[in-house]
Amino acid sequence: MGFFSLRSVSASTYHWGNVEYTKRPGCLVDQFSVNLRVHCGSNNDPPLEIASHCDCFAYLLKFCTTSVMNPTARIPSRTRTLPSLSLCASLLLLLALARCASAAEPYLPSDDNEVLETLPRSLLSGGDELTSMRQQLADDPKNLDLARTVASRYLQMGKQDGDPRFYGYARAALGPWWDAADAPADILKLRAKLKETDHDYDEALADLWQFVKQEPRDAQAWIEISNILRVQGKYDEALEARNKLSEFARSVEIMYSNVPLLAVTGNAEAALDLIQQKLPEARQRYPGTVPWMLTMRAEISRALGRDEQAEESYLEGLGDDPGPSYLMRAYTDFLLDRDRANEALELVRDHTADTGSLLRAAIAAKQVGDEKLADEYQSQLENRFQEIRLRGSEPHGRFESRYALELENVPLLALELAQKNWQKQKEARDTRNLLEAAIAAKRPDAAKPVIEFLEKYGTQDVQFDKLLNQIEGK
């Protein structure tokens, strides 16, 4: 057992409690137990107890991975010189959050028939054909048609199975053009999608802008542009893209861009009307679009406070045998907000391979009072986050901030994470996470940019109204 102190990040602003360092068997990396106290403001103010003796993982601190792992732990001078002390705060708070990834001990299966892994169905159908195409491509990596086919097939498989490995294979197929500034149009479009799956919105947009210069009447690209801009909260630009699309596209295509934009820019009623108007036709002619329309109808109805209509749409959209989807997660939140955690848990408990569903399952189990199950889900989540961090990436801020707030109960960290995430994307859940964290952390000032944003676009959402009232102390 080693011992070191991380007592103060800056002489007068943040002081840290002691950090105790232990090694435990069965952990991937050394484990730390932390007792953190943060003094904000003057030295005389009582410390704010952040977390006491929670176990954590060193490698969480991406910036100081190696130095923290060594007993000679220290915060790198770079972070101390940054004006943002909150960065330091979040770094160390991250430390407080992590727990030991219980990487299971290797074992020797006793039964030859023990199923270790189930492969995605998409691999079975057409997997061989794809493999042979991939091999052809390996011999002729600059074959544009082949590369495009292989990449889009893998992209589709990634989308179906939610396994990012397939995106990696798609990226490999685009290898010769991955960094090329003058990639052919078709490649640009695929590359944009891959970057988007990686939440690399700006890069994805850059590729799409370049693409529409060459193919100005490609509806798909314009829909994509307006959607990425909307996710980023750049509604004015998104509306411009929608207008461009409206000049030539069919009404069903325009709808894809228009409905979600209207919903967040003060025209939720109009968005709802548009769906109602298109739905009968869609049921007849494009049944594939119906789930999306139901999702939109459910979410917009919920935002307008029409719970009955919302629930009807959620249930219809889910159908008889739902898989994990945006709709399922949204409906789970709907149930959780209405003290129906039992139903929420039933809905997601078979889909915990999906991280968003796992998060909700943990929250639901906690609300139901099943602590054992909640703990189990929570440690699975921690495990996933840690393994993502270990490879040098970051877990999705939307999940991570909610995890910090609702499961770990560390509002300051949740706020930091939510703010960081909100810089990147500003969809309803992202906004809500920030507002809730600001309330829990007693930092109404942090909600100011969000309030301004919502006011600017007249976003309608009864959930936000409730939170804003709380912030304004009404």
Place this chain on the structure above:
Amino acid sequence: MLFRSNTSTQRKQANDPRNQFTCLRCVLVLTLFGWHSCTNQAHAHKPSDSYLKITGGGEQLAVQWDIALKDLEFLIGLDTNHDGDITWGELKSKRESIADYALDRLEMSADGIACNLRVAELLVTQHSDGAYAVLQLEADGPGDATLIEINYDLLFELDPTHRGLVLYNNGSVSSTHVLSPNSRMLELRTSDTSLWSTLRDYIWEGIWHIWIGFDHILFLISLLIPAVLVRQQGQWEPVEAFRPASKEVLKIVTVFTIAHSITLWLAVMEYVTLPGWIVEATIAFSIIVTSVNNLWPVLPLSGWMIAFAFGLVHGFGFANVLLDLGLSSAALAVSLFGFNVGVELGQLAIVLVFLPIAYALRGTKFYELVILKAGSVVIAIIAALWMIERIGNYAILPF
């Protein structure tokens, strides 16, 4: 706000000849939305990783390599009966191909000697994204190797997002490293070098602390200002030669160093602890005293004596910084030494800049009036404000 496209519907539609055109468009749009839903969906799992755990400290290096079954299926093909399930029986039967394929893509050397890697056992484990094959490797490298070189080339050609995660542990030192297509080689230095990097880091911290510590700079400068002058009949006169001036400076700096090293050590070892604000306020007070003494040399002490007396106080200040950086007993001596060396280097830099200028200007009215007199007044005022801040816990100055 999107959904995952319903692929069975897509297929049904695509098979319906009546609706070919509309269907194509729908599929296009649906595909698009399916893709876009990823922005909302976030990763259900993580991209491909393999875990290379190297354990030192024993007689021989122990290596455990966890490779995802999904990756092995992609690389070698494990699902021999094509039923979509990978069973232990199927995995076991591929042991030789897995070993050949994987070991072809991993080279390791310990202290410059190539290790002979051999799969001793095939086991199974779970990571957050599914089942992994565990290759327990026998490596004939010594457990106390100080330099382990790894050359890793699994999957990179096929999946540029793949990462090889190296987790090293020898009981006292552990570290993690990420191997990627852009860095496939790793030179893993075990314990010895970490002392070097600790030393280097702390030297840098020492220099940095002097650089950002205005109070230490001002104290040093107010000590150095009169070093190029001599007091004769109540008047300051310029020194005649560079040698005595530099000797005086050397004496001041050395004495200051000795003094603060003593208290730095006492405080870091926790033999003596003083409340932070007292130390900080006394440092400010020390600057007031020296600068006032430059105006009216009332103290019956010469420069080096002042440097020693107040050096003791500054040592406590340095100690607080060093404690804040975090210390462990393992590397205590090294970090203490390194930090001290850094502080000296920082001081030396100030002296090297200040002394030639002061020497050149020593005989001028400018030096006497502006630098010595006005300079000392300004320094005294700043230090006084610091002192008020530090006692009363206010913020007056922006630095």
